[in-house]
Amino acid sequence: MAERKRGMGRGLAAILPESEAGGPELRELPVEMIEPNPDQPRTSFEKGALDALAGSIRSAGLLQPLIVRPSDGGRYELVAGERRWRAAQQAGLKRVPAVVRVSPEDERLQAALIENMVREDLNPVDEARACAALVDDLGISKEELARRVGRSRAAISNLIRLLDLPDPVLGMLEDGRLSEGHGRAILVVPDQSARSSLAKQAADGGWSVRETEDRARGKGGGKAKASRGGRISAEERAAMGEAEDALGEALGADVRVRRAGAGVRAELRFDDLDELAALARRVRKRG
Known part of the structure; x- marks a missing residue:
């Protein structure tokens, strides 16, 4: 099972604003x-x-x-x-x-x-709950939160999406049986019952994140098919994973790469139209 990346690499002193009236x-x-x-x-x-x-x-x-x-x-x-x-x-x-x-x-x-x-x-569930509280309850934008904790906006969005998983799956993320990457893969499945079932299989079988993604796509999120009907090789999986990481980092978005017939398809996922519009503005500025 792949080890998840934990922590965000910056101390509290670097992100707490200075007090004015009553200094520290x-x-x-x-x-x-x-x-x-x-x-x-x-x-x-x-x-x-x-x-x-x-x-x-x-x-x-x-x-x-x-x-x-x-x-x-x-x-x-x-x-x-x-x-x-x-x-x-x-x-x-x-x-x-x-x-x-x-x-x-x-x-x-x-x-x-x-x-x-x-x-x-x-654990990623506690991280997700903290993100959701900051964004939903305290009104901090995802961009500002990402800046203050040293992560990308896409990483913040991905964490918050984990809270859409059913409680049994969140429990597996909390106790370390599944990683954050497994949780994101399971979100591809639209049905909560199927998500719980897939998570249990992944935890019991020690599936990698990539294998979990492939199984998830076969359960309603779009089947992962290799070109000309063959299985996706380990090299292809690695290349697709590298492409997802590189595109996600460059665009600041949640990117999924999958087979589409004889070709490959890259999909971008957004929380709302505002997030899509923000990416469009960034791309336009770069042009």
Whole structure:
């Protein structure tokens, strides 16, 4: 099974806007005076990783400060860094370094969501939920979100589409039995029941993403046929995959390449007409 790419390669400090009225202030705070963020998009913290981080903190201390905001009763609420906070408690720290920010509610949630998206250990479903919350609930455009987390607009759109999968399939993505690429392939199938069935077969059979795509197209998304009726070879699959990646990166769109009789067809998928119009404008400018 192909390993999915995780994390977005930029730290929180690079993407959080500077505060004006109440600038950031670094303090040492009692760990028991800090509360978790109720809007925290992460739903689970892997025990092994938490244990390892706690061990590192025991040896070297908490090197990266938490980010908090003032709360009621002289307490503080986490904006970012809940995993580090939990590990610090596990390591027995009494006080922790923290950057205190006074931020509007939307900025608070944005920071928490984006901090989770730039982590390397976040599963694609949590990433997708964070993207959807930022775009749908907080009104951040996909272009702006892509810029702030260092991904393409197409990658953001692809993540959000994963949430169209049925719950059993999302569960397989969360626990690592299937990758983000498998999820995108299964979306080709229009029926939710068939999606669940295909996902189970892919997980049980250890199918590659390319094999899952081929099976998905045979279940209603357009059958993948080799020229002159033959099977698609491994070399052809690799070439089609490379073409999808290159075109997707160049156009900033979701691209699918498949056989069409004796030829090959490339399809572009868009969330709406606005996304299509934006691509048309970019292409026109390049011309």
